[in-house]
Amino acid sequence: MKNNFNKIKLIVGLxxxxxxxxxxRHNVGIWYIRLLSKYFNVQFTKIKKFSGYKSEIFFLNKKILLFFPDIFMNLNGYxxxxxxxxxxxxxxxMLIIHDELDLFPGHIxxxxGYGSNGHNGLKSIICKFKNHTFYKRLSIGIGRPIFRNDISNFVLSKPTINEKKLILKSIYESINLFFF
Structure with missing residues (x-):
């Protein structure tokens, strides 16, 4: 699995x-980045000119930046x-880490590839980079609401206790698989 990170210079949590x-649920990308920083015992620094928080880790004998934007999801491409x-x-x-409605909680x-699968954070990134370059992304399952027209409220709400346990377990397992 570590071969997947040979060319990664930046890991972004949305x-x-x-x-x-x-x-x-919409912040599970940031959950991932924060937990990864704890594994590597690094702290984030707010960088105003980038509208976000940055840190760095050393992995496979190279520096990889960790970053999460401090602006709303639909603008994070900037x-x-x-x-x-x-x-x-x-x-x-880059490796972009984000929430995914089409995966059940606990699945990653x-x-x-390219495209956004309807995710506004990914749309913002693709729009700003103005190309259809393939990129790596780690999708963290959050599941779907019962009613399709309730997606906005669903992603901006807290997962149930059981969903949160499943999501965190999948994050921990993937960090151990990818990095240790």
Missing amino acids: GNPIKKYNKT SIFSLSKFYNISLHE KLKY
């Missing part, structure tokens, strides 16, 4: 700012794009 969203330009990192050298999928 989510929304504002404390009330910290524990919501933040990620400015960071990537500063560090000269291409979209195909590593994908190399």
Whole structure:
């Protein structure tokens, strides 16, 4: 699995700012990045010019930046794009971590492809980079609401206790699989 990270220079966790969203399904990308930083015992620093929080780890004898935007999901492409330009990192050298409605809680999928599957955070990134370059993404399952027209409320709500346990378990397992 570690071969999947040979060319990765930046790992981005998607989510929304504002404390009330910290524990919501839409912020599981940030949950992942924060837990990964704990494994590597690194802290995040707020970087205003990138509108986000940055840290770095050393893995496979190279530095990998960790980042999560401090702007709303549908605008995060601006933040990620400015960071990537500063560090000269291409979209195909990133791993984007995000919530996924089409996976059940506790399921994670590593994908190399393009497109957004309707995810507003991914749409923002693709739009800002203005290309259809393949990129790596780690989709963390959050499941779907019962009613299709309730998606916005669903992703911005907290998972049930059981869903949260499944999501966290899948995050821990993937970190152990990918990094240790």
